[in-house]
Amino acid sequence: MKEVIGIFVAFLIIKSSTTENQKTNEIIEKFINSSNRTVTFVSIDESITNTSMLINQHLLTPKHLLQLKSSSLKNCSNYANVDFYENEITLTKFQAYSKLEDILYLLEFSDFLIFTPSKFIASILKCIVQPMSRYLIIVTTMPILETSSITHMLNSTWIDNGALKIFILLYDKVITFNPFHRNDDGSFGKLNTFVVSFKSSETGFKNLNGYPLRVELFPATYTMARVKGVMKSVDDFHGPDSDVAKTMKEVLNATMILIKNDGAKFGFRSPNGTFTGALKSIQDRRSDVAFVTFFIKDYETQSIEFSAPVYSDDLCLIVKKAERIPQFMMPLITFDKSLWVALGLFCIFGVTIWSIIRLLNNKIYTTIGVKRIEFNLPSHIAKMSAAAQYFQIFIDSFILVVNAPLRRFPRVQSERIYTATVCMLSLNIIAIFQSGLATCYLHPMFYRNIETLEQFADSQLKIVIKYPAMMTDIFPEDSSALFHTLYTRMVLMPIPNLNMINITNDMNMAGVTRKTTLKVQKEEDLVHIIPECPRTYHLSYIIPRHWVLAEELNMIILDLKKAGLINKWIEDVNFRMKLETSRSHPPEPNQRSLQVDDLMLSFMILGVGSAVGLLLFIIEFCYMKHEHKMFEYLP
Known part of the structure; x- marks a missing residue:
C-alpha cells in the first residue's frame, strides 16, 4: 500500500473471507490511498469492535480513531457550519476520541472513513459532514437504505452545507451524488454508481445543465439597474459585476436566480454577533455567490470566502468643497x-x-x-x-x-x-x-481645499461613518499617532440610506467613501475628496466557505482580467456616467457678461471715496466760511 506523508492509514481485515468482504477491503484501501489528507476512522456504537479492527504491521498506526455513541448524534447542530472565529480549536493529537466535540477541528484537516448502522446515516450527514473533506460511509447493519432515501439525504446535505464528496458503500458499489444532473422531469440530482472507484461529482462542474445558482446582486458602485425599480433577474442589471455573473452563467451553462436582499445590502456584524445583508445570506447558504464587491478584510466570521480579486479601490475622506471666492x-x-x-x-x-x-x-x-x-x-x-x-x-x-x-x-x-x-x-x-x-x-476661483491628512487633522472636523466595521477599516487604532488622532474623531451614525453628501455639506462634517463611488454616482463635483487616501483595498465577491464552484468562479474572473474585459466594463460605466453628467449638467460657457456683483468692490471703493470727499468738502467749506467771517470783522 502506498505510504503518504500526513496520512494515517489503517486497514480493516474482516474475519469472513467472502468475496463481499474482500471487495469491501479493496474499496477501503483505495479510499485511503486516494486521499492526500489524514484519514479519521469513526465507529458508531462499536460497529467495528476493537477485536475485529486489526492493523497491518507494515502500516502506520492510526492516530485519529473515534468510537461514538449514537446518543451523541441526537439533537446535534451542524458542526460543519459552526463558526469558530472567536474560539478556534488548536490542532492536537489524540489516540482516541469519545466525544463528537473532540474532533471538530478535524473537520477541516481530515477525510473520514465511517462505519455505521444505516439508521444513523442522516445524523452523521447532519453533524459531521462539511464541504472540504471526503467521506466513505460503510453500512454495517441491515437493512440497507433505499436509493430514494439516499438521494434525499445527499441532496439535503448538498443544499444545507454544499458537501458533495460523500461516498456510500452498498455491497461492492460506491454511490455518490451529482446535484447538477438534469432529470427528464426538469428536476436536478442523480446518484452515480462506481465500481471500486472514487470519482467525484466535480467532473460535472464544466456543465451544470441549467442548474439554478442563487446569486445576490443589487445596485452598488459599478452595478446599476437598467430600469429603475426593476430588479427581478441578473439581466436587469448592467455593469462589470452583472457581466461577470452573466459570463459564469454562459460558461457553466447555469441558471441565475436572483435572491432578494434584506435591505442591509452588504451587511455587517451586529454587536450580538449576528450578520445582516449579503454577509448573512452567504453565511446561511441562502445564496451561492454575492456578485457585489467586498473589501478583502476580516469580517469576523469563517463562514465566508473571497473569490479572486476583481479590482482595487481607495477608501478616502470626503469634506465640504471649498466655497467660491466672491x-x-x-x-x-x-x-x-x-x-x-x-x-x-x-x-x-x-x-x-x-x-x-x-x-x-x-x-x-x-x-x-x-x-x-x-x-x-x-x-x-x-x-x-x-x-x-x-x-x-x-x-x-x-x-x-x-x-x-x-x-x-x-x-x-x-x-x-x-x-x-x-x-x-x-x-x-x-x-x-x-x-x-x-x-x-x-475663471472662477475657490478657497483652498484640504489636501492632506495633516491639514484635515488641523481642521478639527468630525468623521461620520455608517458601519461599526469602518472604525478599524480606515484608521486602525494601533497605527500611527496621526491615525490614532483621526480614529478618535469618528462618529457612528447607523442610519439606513445615509447620504454622505448631505452630511458633509449641511453638517460640515467629513465622510468616508470609496474613491470610485463619487465618480460613478455623478457626485464628484459636489464634495472634495482628500487626495491622500488612508487605505487601499482589493475587492472581490464573497461565497460560502468551501463552495464547490469556487475554483470555476476564480478561473472565470482571472480569465476576464487577463483579457482586460473587467477593466473595459469599468471604463464603460465611467464613460456612461460622464456622458449622462454632461447631458444633465452642461458645462458653463467660457465667456460671460460682467454683473454688478463682479464690480462690487469697485463700487464700494467709489462709494467710500465719494463719502470721504464729501466729508472733506463740508469740513473745508465750513472752515473757509469761518475764515471769511473773521476777515469781515478785522479793522
Whole structure:
C-alpha cells in the first residue's frame, strides 16, 4: 500500500473471507490511498469492535480513531457550519476520541472513513459532514437504505452545507451524488454508481445543465439597474459585476436566480454577533455567490470566502468643497498677501528715497522762487514749510505707484530719473494686475481645499461613518499617532440610506467613501475628496466557505482580467456616467457678461471715496466760511 506523508492509514481485515468482504477491503484501501489528507476512522456504537479492527504491521498506526455513541448524534447542530472565529480549536493529537466535540477541528484537516448502522446515516450527514473533506460511509447493519432515501439525504446535505464528496458503500458499489444532473422531469440530482472507484461529482462542474445558482446582486458602485425599480433577474442589471455573473452563467451553462436582499445590502456584524445583508445570506447558504464587491478584510466570521480579486479601490475622506471666492474680492486676491506687503513696503521705501533726494536738492536750491520752478510746486506749497512739501511727495509717490498721471512733474534731473523709474515699475505692476484680474473674472476661483491628512487633522472636523466595521477599516487604532488622532474623531451614525453628501455639506462634517463611488454616482463635483487616501483595498465577491464552484468562479474572473474585459466594463460605466453628467449638467460657457456683483468692490471703493470727499468738502467749506467771517470783522 502506498505510504503518504500526513496520512494515517489503517486497514480493516474482516474475519469472513467472502468475496463481499474482500471487495469491501479493496474499496477501503483505495479510499485511503486516494486521499492526500489524514484519514479519521469513526465507529458508531462499536460497529467495528476493537477485536475485529486489526492493523497491518507494515502500516502506520492510526492516530485519529473515534468510537461514538449514537446518543451523541441526537439533537446535534451542524458542526460543519459552526463558526469558530472567536474560539478556534488548536490542532492536537489524540489516540482516541469519545466525544463528537473532540474532533471538530478535524473537520477541516481530515477525510473520514465511517462505519455505521444505516439508521444513523442522516445524523452523521447532519453533524459531521462539511464541504472540504471526503467521506466513505460503510453500512454495517441491515437493512440497507433505499436509493430514494439516499438521494434525499445527499441532496439535503448538498443544499444545507454544499458537501458533495460523500461516498456510500452498498455491497461492492460506491454511490455518490451529482446535484447538477438534469432529470427528464426538469428536476436536478442523480446518484452515480462506481465500481471500486472514487470519482467525484466535480467532473460535472464544466456543465451544470441549467442548474439554478442563487446569486445576490443589487445596485452598488459599478452595478446599476437598467430600469429603475426593476430588479427581478441578473439581466436587469448592467455593469462589470452583472457581466461577470452573466459570463459564469454562459460558461457553466447555469441558471441565475436572483435572491432578494434584506435591505442591509452588504451587511455587517451586529454587536450580538449576528450578520445582516449579503454577509448573512452567504453565511446561511441562502445564496451561492454575492456578485457585489467586498473589501478583502476580516469580517469576523469563517463562514465566508473571497473569490479572486476583481479590482482595487481607495477608501478616502470626503469634506465640504471649498466655497467660491466672491467676485468682489477678486481685486484683493489677484496678488498674494506677500506681494501686497511688498508693494506697501515699496511705497514707503519710495517716499523715503524721494524725500532724501528732495532734502539734498533743498541745499542746492535755497530760494522759494527757484524751488517753485525747479520742483514744479504750486505757489502756496512753495511758501509752506518743508513738512508740506514732503507730504506732497508722499501723495505723488502713491500716484506714481498706481500709474496715475502726475499733475506736476519735477524739473530737477535727479528727481526726474527717479520718478521715471517708478513709472516703469508701476506700469509692469498694473499690467500684471489687470491681466490677473481678467483671468479671475473669466475663471472662477475657490478657497483652498484640504489636501492632506495633516491639514484635515488641523481642521478639527468630525468623521461620520455608517458601519461599526469602518472604525478599524480606515484608521486602525494601533497605527500611527496621526491615525490614532483621526480614529478618535469618528462618529457612528447607523442610519439606513445615509447620504454622505448631505452630511458633509449641511453638517460640515467629513465622510468616508470609496474613491470610485463619487465618480460613478455623478457626485464628484459636489464634495472634495482628500487626495491622500488612508487605505487601499482589493475587492472581490464573497461565497460560502468551501463552495464547490469556487475554483470555476476564480478561473472565470482571472480569465476576464487577463483579457482586460473587467477593466473595459469599468471604463464603460465611467464613460456612461460622464456622458449622462454632461447631458444633465452642461458645462458653463467660457465667456460671460460682467454683473454688478463682479464690480462690487469697485463700487464700494467709489462709494467710500465719494463719502470721504464729501466729508472733506463740508469740513473745508465750513472752515473757509469761518475764515471769511473773521476777515469781515478785522479793522
